[in-house]
Amino acid sequence: MSLPTCARNATLRDLEAILRHQHAAKLDVVAPATAIRSERGAIVLSGVTPLLDERGVTTVDGRYVPTAAADGTIAAKLGISLRYLRRLRAERVDLFDANVNGWLHGHADNPPDPRSFLLRLFRRDDGDGVLRAMLSDSYGIIDNLDVLTAVLDGIRQADVDVEVRACDLSESAMHCKVYSPGVARLAPALLAGYRNPFSDPTLDAERRRIVTDLDDGRRAAQAEGQGYDEEPVVFAGFRFSNSEIGDGSVTLKPELFVRVCSNGLTLPALAVRKVHMSGRMEAGTVTWSRDTQNKHLAVIASQARDAVRHWLSPEFLAEQVDHVEQTAATPVTQPESTVKVVAKRLGFTDAEREGVLRHFIAGGQLTTGGLAHAITSFSQTVADPDRADALDDLALTAMTSAHRPR
Known part of the structure; x- marks a missing residue:
C-alpha cells in the first residue's frame, strides 16, 4: 500500500485525498515502556491488545519503522540528543537499539522507564508499519483532516468569500493558506517598484522543482492564469496549521497576501493557538467518542469563524497595511551586508541567506519591505513545508x- 505522507503547494482537493488515505491507515496505541523495543532501528511492539473496530480485529504487535520526525520524538521522550540519535541511525544502528532499549528497559541498577507512551502509527497490510511519533500519554489527539474540516466549517459560518490558495503537508504538520479576493487594499509603500522575482527563469525553476507531483500540470495552468495586477494591491488572508505528532498546536494566523507572486506576510504575533492536551489515557488502542471529537472541533470551528470575520475585514486589513507601511519604504542601500546581518540575527543558514539575497535583487525593490518580500518568495522554493x-x-x-x- 502506497501511503503519501508529504505534499508541497497542493490544492485543497489533493490535500483532502491524502488525508483521507492516511486516516484509513492510522492506529493510535498507548503502551508501557516494557512493551516497546528497538530492533535494527525499527520499533517493535509486543503484548499490546489487538484493535477491534468495524473492520474486525487488527493485530497491533509488530514492527514499525520510524520516520525522521518520529526519531525526534523518541529523542525528546527518552532524553537522548537528537543529533546523536540521527548519527547512530546512519552509522551504528546497533548502538541506536542499545540506547533506546537501555532507556526504556533499564539495566543493572537502573529500573525500567515507568511511563506509558502514545504511539501514533500507520498500519500497512503488506509489511512493516510506520511509527509517526512517540508522545506523552496525555497528548490530545486532533487530526489534520478534522482540523481542516472544522476550519472550513468556521469559514462557512463566517460567510466570507475565500479561496484556499495552497496546502502543504509534512511528516510533522499541515499548513493551509487562505485569502479573500474581495478584501483588498492599495499598499504603495509596501509594493512600489516591486516586480515578480519569478519572472527570472532561474528562480521560477527553483519554485517549480518543489511542487508536489499530484496533478502538477493543472496547478501550473491555474497559476499562469492569475495574470499580473499592476496596482500595488494586497489581500486579506490567513493561514492555519496543525500537528498530529506533538510538534505544535492548532494555529491560525492572519496574513497579507500579494497575489502576483504568491507572497504572504504573516502576522504571527496575532496568532490564535489551541494546544494539544488531554487527560492521561489508559493503555491499549486509542479511540475517541464522536461526542468528544465534536466538542474539540466545535471550539476550532468557532475560533476560525471569529478569526475570519475579524481578519478578513477591510478595517483589519487597512490597519495592518498602515502599520506595516510605517517601515516598509525604508531604503536598503547595501543589500548584501544588510541581508547578511539580518540572516545572522534570525538564524538563517548560509543557503537561505544566499537565496534571500537572490530574491531581493530579482524583486528590484531595495527597501525593508522588499527584503520581507524576498523572504516570502524564497520560502516558496524551500522543499520543507515546516521550514518554509x-x-x-x-x-x-x-x-x-x-x-x-546597526
Whole structure:
C-alpha cells in the first residue's frame, strides 16, 4: 500500500485525498515502556491488545519503522540528543537499539522507564508499519483532516468569500493558506517598484522543482492564469496549521497576501493557538467518542469563524497595511551586508541567506519591505513545508530588523 505522507503547494482537493488515505491507515496505541523495543532501528511492539473496530480485529504487535520526525520524538521522550540519535541511525544502528532499549528497559541498577507512551502509527497490510511519533500519554489527539474540516466549517459560518490558495503537508504538520479576493487594499509603500522575482527563469525553476507531483500540470495552468495586477494591491488572508505528532498546536494566523507572486506576510504575533492536551489515557488502542471529537472541533470551528470575520475585514486589513507601511519604504542601500546581518540575527543558514539575497535583487525593490518580500518568495522554493512556514513568519521581523540602526 502506497501511503503519501508529504505534499508541497497542493490544492485543497489533493490535500483532502491524502488525508483521507492516511486516516484509513492510522492506529493510535498507548503502551508501557516494557512493551516497546528497538530492533535494527525499527520499533517493535509486543503484548499490546489487538484493535477491534468495524473492520474486525487488527493485530497491533509488530514492527514499525520510524520516520525522521518520529526519531525526534523518541529523542525528546527518552532524553537522548537528537543529533546523536540521527548519527547512530546512519552509522551504528546497533548502538541506536542499545540506547533506546537501555532507556526504556533499564539495566543493572537502573529500573525500567515507568511511563506509558502514545504511539501514533500507520498500519500497512503488506509489511512493516510506520511509527509517526512517540508522545506523552496525555497528548490530545486532533487530526489534520478534522482540523481542516472544522476550519472550513468556521469559514462557512463566517460567510466570507475565500479561496484556499495552497496546502502543504509534512511528516510533522499541515499548513493551509487562505485569502479573500474581495478584501483588498492599495499598499504603495509596501509594493512600489516591486516586480515578480519569478519572472527570472532561474528562480521560477527553483519554485517549480518543489511542487508536489499530484496533478502538477493543472496547478501550473491555474497559476499562469492569475495574470499580473499592476496596482500595488494586497489581500486579506490567513493561514492555519496543525500537528498530529506533538510538534505544535492548532494555529491560525492572519496574513497579507500579494497575489502576483504568491507572497504572504504573516502576522504571527496575532496568532490564535489551541494546544494539544488531554487527560492521561489508559493503555491499549486509542479511540475517541464522536461526542468528544465534536466538542474539540466545535471550539476550532468557532475560533476560525471569529478569526475570519475579524481578519478578513477591510478595517483589519487597512490597519495592518498602515502599520506595516510605517517601515516598509525604508531604503536598503547595501543589500548584501544588510541581508547578511539580518540572516545572522534570525538564524538563517548560509543557503537561505544566499537565496534571500537572490530574491531581493530579482524583486528590484531595495527597501525593508522588499527584503520581507524576498523572504516570502524564497520560502516558496524551500522543499520543507515546516521550514518554509517558519521563514514566512520571520519576514516582517526581518523588515523591522533591517529598519533598526546597526
